[in-house]
Amino acid sequence: MLRNPLGLSYAVVALLAAIAVTDVFLFFSALHVWLLMAGRTDAAGFTHLGIDVTSVAGGLVGLACQVVFIIWFFRVRRNAQVFAPDLHRGGPGWAIGAWFVPIAHFWWPRSVAVGTWRASRRDPYGDGKGDGESFAVLNWWWALFILTALFGSFAGAVYEDADTVEEFTAGAGFLMGAAVVDIVAAVLAILFVRRLTSMQHAKATGMIPAAQ
Incomplete structure (x- = not known):
């Protein structure tokens, strides 16, 4: 049975936008630390509070967004099962489970997304070229998702382990870079969610005949 993913997509988009906002605050908090450590402003009263607060806020918003x-991902995968059941490896449950398999979570959810995207196109069995349904948005979203996960962890570790002025300067610089990458990843995730939801909504409402 098809279920409308529009409502969930709005919630996902709002949370992704909130993540981008916390990243903006993180960027400027890290910039403040970088300027202090670089001796460009008075370093008296140096505190990690700005970075700590934005990191906690970002973590809470990120957790809500993941859930x-x-x-939403499970719902669109179940809809895809109706559109074209022969285009998938494994059942819809892997739209959830694939995220929690060690190591494999770096590529398995993308595989689920590819099958879902293909099944949601006008012609599930065509090449999807030239009609706005190519895998470009999906691939860029996934690439930035992996990059921000790895680079964000690295930047956080460098900053947390810093003891000297040079190390704090480097750590703050990495945090600024991680914030920028995460903002780009959030924007691409929004595009992915909106596009896939639109494809499914169009197909389910009869604007484009669903595959039988």
Whole structure:
């Protein structure tokens, strides 16, 4: 049975936008630390509070986004099963489970997304070229998702382990870079969610005949 993913997509998009906002605050908090450590302003009263607060806020928003995104992802995967059941490896449950398999979570959810995207196109068995349904958005989203996960962890570790002025300067610089990458990843995720939801909505409402 098809279920409308529009409502969930709005929630996912709102949370992704909130992540981008916390990243903006993180960027400027890290910039403040970088300027202090570089001696460009008075370093008296140096504090990690700005970075700590934005990191906690970002973590909470990120956790909420992960939960709602996975629920949305499961719903669009189940819809894809109706559109073209022969285009998938494994059942819809892997739209949830694939995220929690060690190591494999670096590529398995993308495989689920590819099958879902293909099944949601006008012609599930065509090449999808020239009609706005190519895998470009999906591939860029996934590439930035992996990059921000790895680079964000690295930047956080460098900053947390810093003891000297040079190390704090480097750590703050890495945090600024990680924030920028995460903002780009959030924008691409929004495009991915909106596009896939639109494809499914169009197909399910009869604007484009679903595959039988």
